[in-house]
Amino acid sequence: MTTLTEPRAAQPVERGLLGRVADRLGGGAVQVVLVLVAVFWLVPTLGLLVVSLRGEAQNNASGWWTLFTKPAEITFQNYSSLLAAGFSSSFWNTVLITVPATVLVIGIAAMAAYAFAWIEFPGRDAVFLVVIALLVVPVQIALIPIAKLYGFFGIFGSIAGVVLFHVAFGLPFAIFLLRNFFVGIPRELLEAARMDGAQEWRIFATVVFPLAKPAIASLGIFQFLWVWNDLLVALVFADTENQPMTKALQSQMRQFGTNVDILAPGAFLSLIIPLVLFFGFQRYFVQGLLAGSVK
Amino acid sequence: MTERLDGPQAPGGDIPAAGATSGPIETRSAPAPAARVDSSTPHRLGPSPRMAxxxxxxxxLLLAAWVxxxxxxxxxxxxxxxxxxxFVGLGNYGSIFTDSATLTTIRNNVIWVVVAPLIVTVLGLIFAVLTExxxxxxxxxxxxxMPMAVSLLAAGVIFRLVYEQDPDKGVANAVITVVHDTFSSSAGYPGAxxxxxDQAPAAVQNGAxxxxxxxxxxxxxxxxxxxLPPDVVKDAAPAKAAPAGGVSGTVWLDVVRGGGGTLNQIDPQERGLAGITVEAVSGGVVKGTTETTADxxxxxxxxxxxxxxxxxxxxxxxxxFNGITWLGPGLITPAIIGAYIWVWAGFAMVLIAAGLSAIPRDALEAARIDGATEWQVFRRIxxxxxSPVLLVVFVTMVINVLKxxxxxxxxxxxxxxxxxNVIALEMWRVSFGGGGNQGMGSALAIFLLVLVLPFMIFNIRRFRRDER
Known part of the structure; x- marks a missing residue:
């Protein structure tokens, strides 16, 4: 399986002396360039972390990089005042939105993917092409109609409304990814179970679902990150008491300069869990990416 | 048991992950074409369509109602x-293409689509090749x-900090001013x-x-x-008269802190102005240029x-020099595209690296042994x-950039x-962010959908080809 941690094949083969010298030098230049690139990619996030750990006065007086000369400046004041201001409720809203939206997508998409992969029915290919077509539909298309619909059913502003929206728009990708995995499951496993007279539900729950763990992990982490990091859907459908972190922080953007002491720790808190998940499950993350880079 | 998977089979009965194996891109969306249920097979044990x-x-239900x-x-x-x-007919669409504000959003989207996917793909390719x-x-x-895991909101906050105007706050301008000051001799004594x-030995002519x-x-x-406020030069060296010989002299701040001193004469407490560019002019032509030393x-x-x-x-x-105004009207779109590249280059790199690992090494080595340079190997092989991976990355980026x-x-x-402004933002702004015009908002949403339609067809085509 291709993961980030897969060791690269070395580049052996006999080369001329000149070629080897060139490789050495070239290698050195490559090292330098890539170190610079890596620094370039790390510094912005590092800046956010450091700014979040400095007091407002210090941030106004000097650049965050001066912290490394005076580490005594580190303070958790911003974080404690952020939590005191009620930020933790938006953290829980994010959890309450993300977890159900992820679990529901996995369950519903797995069922549909099972049907697409292993049950024959008329028009199956055509219906699946519709699912593929829906992969790229922008969420913007549904904002106005669904807002109307939610207003009609009285769930506008609720967490349930946000969750359902995420589930629906997560489905095409989820079905696509799982279906492609399911068709790879050896047919004889299913045939054997069917011979034994197992019900379709049982086969789904006891044969296919357990085998599909890697694909479900990929899908799960993708859906989780997608919902956790969403701003637009929350902006439209979540009212203030149900708003996730992204919306809560967005409302502070207008006075960016004076609100840095809220925005920096808030943004950092919001990215901690995705980062932990990312480092913990990067293998599945990459797999999911490779499986469905079409969204 | 007639059909077998032709995909790689991991030992221990492990199932190959869908499309996540290191196979070439064609197999990615449909890793095991042979495993597709052949609808022409005669009836076998299996559930009814009702079960489906x-x-x-x-x-x-969800897709029908929500999408x-x-x-x-x-x-x-x-x-x-x-x-x-x-009923206004196509009026809303008409105003998309006549209103100057929406025309700006379309122009910006065009810039985004032309610039961002190309840079992301090229960077991804370069990084993927170099990391080998x-x-x-x-x-x-x-x-x-890593930025892929971070919300775009957090990425936005991160780059607001990077792009702060004040070089003492924003790291981009901090770096740029350091570089600028290294290459530019301007010491910068505004107000001096x-x-x-009549006694003053020098006067202002055209700012000089x-x-x-x-x-x-x-x-x-x-x-x-x-x-100059004396504070500006309080750490400077005391001014000194230049040694006689040739054309020489002294530029200094002829002010003694707390008063005193002789006008137009160098007093011991007075400070030299370092790093000032000095030109020797004869007949209106600059014949020589030098710079003042510390004293x-x-x-x-x-x-x-x-x-x-x-x-x-x-x-x-x-x-x-006070850095670049990143977040001003002139540079705002390039600045945001910079942040976008920061977020997505890793995605491109990982996809392309996976494609790279599937390239047969023999082909590359054979070319190298035949004396091809690294550049030729890269360019020709x-x-x-x-190219299939590059196309997928590019198309994914275009779809993403449109939204x-x-x-x-x-x-x-x-x-x-x-x-x-861009179309997706204008759509939100017009319908929810204070605009209150849902007719226009719907038209913009449909416009966005029409823009991604070609890629919808691209995906369907790719899938059907892969399934075959």
Missing amino acids: ALFLLPAV VYPIIYSIFRSLYDSVGDR RIRWATAFKLILF RPREN VVTKQQVQDGQPVLIPLVG GSFHFTGLPAGSYVVRLPQSNFQAP TVPLL VFDLVFIIAPGSVQPQA
């Missing part, structure tokens, strides 16, 4: 006015890939000027400070300046004999073999948002 309907029901119905609704809604009472030559490729990939009286007298060979010239003295070497006036050009007295919303919304300050 049960399994599909929840997904179909398909809104498309149809929006098409109709876009033909009505802001409140939905009056380093031992710490895993760490490098993780670092570049000679005294305006010029000596009133011709400079005599071997007679050091004195250029006393005022107008404010300067000395021209290799100047042909003759008579000169000494001039301190205007650049010495301009405000110091690697890139053509990678770009969060980064623009977060990074562009409120006053610059009209200049940075």
Whole structure:
């Protein structure tokens, strides 16, 4: 399986002396360039972390990089005042939105993917092409109609409304990814179970679902990150008491300069869990990416 | 048991992950074409279509109500006015293409689509190829890939900090001013000027400070300046008269802290002005240029004999370079695209690296042994073999860029948002962010959908080809 941690094949083969010298030098230049690139990619996030750990006065007086000369400046004041201001409720809203939206997508998409992969029915290919077509539909298309619909059913502003929206728009990708995995499951496993007279539900729950763990992990982490990091859907459908972190922080953007002491720790808190998940499950993350880079 | 998977089978009965194996891109969306159920097989044990309907029901309901119905609704809604009472035909679409604000959003989207996917794909390709030559490729990939896990809101906050105007706050301008000051000699003494009286040996001409007298060979010239707060130079070295010989002199701040001192003479407490550009001018032509040292003295070497006036050009007295206004109306879109590249380059790199690992090494080695240079190998073999992956990355980026919303919304300050606006943001702004015009909002949403239609077809085609 291709993961980030897969060791690269070395580049052996006999080369001329000149070629080897060139490789050495070239290698050195490559090292330098890539170190610079890596620094370039790390510094912005590092800046956010450091700014979040400095007091407002210090941030106004000097650049965050001066912290490394005076580490005594580190303070958790911003974080404690952020939590005191009620930020933790938006953290829980994010959890309450993300977890159900992820679990529901996995369950519903797995069922549909099972049907697409292993049950024959008329028009199956055509219906699946519709699912593929829906992969790229922008969420913007549904904002106005669904807002109307939610207003009609009285769930506008609720967490349930946000969750359902995420589930629906997560489905095409989820079905696509799982279906492609399911068709790879050896047919004889299913045939054997069917011979034994197992019900379709049982086969789904006891044969296919357990085998599909890697694909479900990929899908799960993708859906989780997608919902956790969403701003637009929350902006439209979540009212203030149900708003996730992204919306809560967005409302502070207008006075960016004076609100840095809220925005920096808030943004950092919001990215901690995705980062932990990312480092913990990067293998599945990459797999999911490779499986469905079409969204 | 007639059909077998032709996909790689991991030991221990492990199932190959769908499309996540290291196979070439063609197999990615459909890793095991042979495993596809052949609908022509005669009836075997299997569930009825009714069972399929049960399994599909929840997904179909959700997709129908949340995705398909809104498309149809929006098409109709876009033909009505802001409140939905009056039929306006294609009027909303007409105003998309006539209103100058929406035309700006379209222009910006065009810039985005032309610039961002190309840069992301090219960077991804370069990084993917280069990481094959380093031992710490895993760490490098993780670092570049990490922004993908971060919300675009957080990325936006991160880049608001990076792009802060003040070089003492924003790291981009901090780096740029350091680089600029290294290559530019302008010391920057804004406000410094000679005294305006007859005794003063120099006067202002067109912003530059010029000596009133011709400079005599071997007679050091004195250029006393005022107008600077003494704090600015409190750490500077004491001014010193230049040694006689050739054209030389001293530029200093002719002010003693707390008063005293002799006008137009160097007093011991007075400070030299370092790093000022000095020109020797003869007949209106600059014959030599030098710079003052720490004690404010300067000395021209290799100047042909003759008579000169000494001039301190205007650049010495301009405000110091204060960085680039990233978040101003002029640079806002490139600045946001920069943040976008930061987020997505890792994605491109990982996909392309996976494609790269599937390229047969023999082909590359054979070419190398035949004497091809690395560049030829890259250009003639690697890139053509990678072209399917590159296309997928590029297309994914184009789709993504068409819908770009969060980064623009977060990074562009409120006053610059009209200049940075894009279609997805305008759609939200017009319908929810105070605009209250759902007719226009629906038209913009449909417009966005039409823009991604070609890629919908691209995906369907790719899938059907892969399934075959």
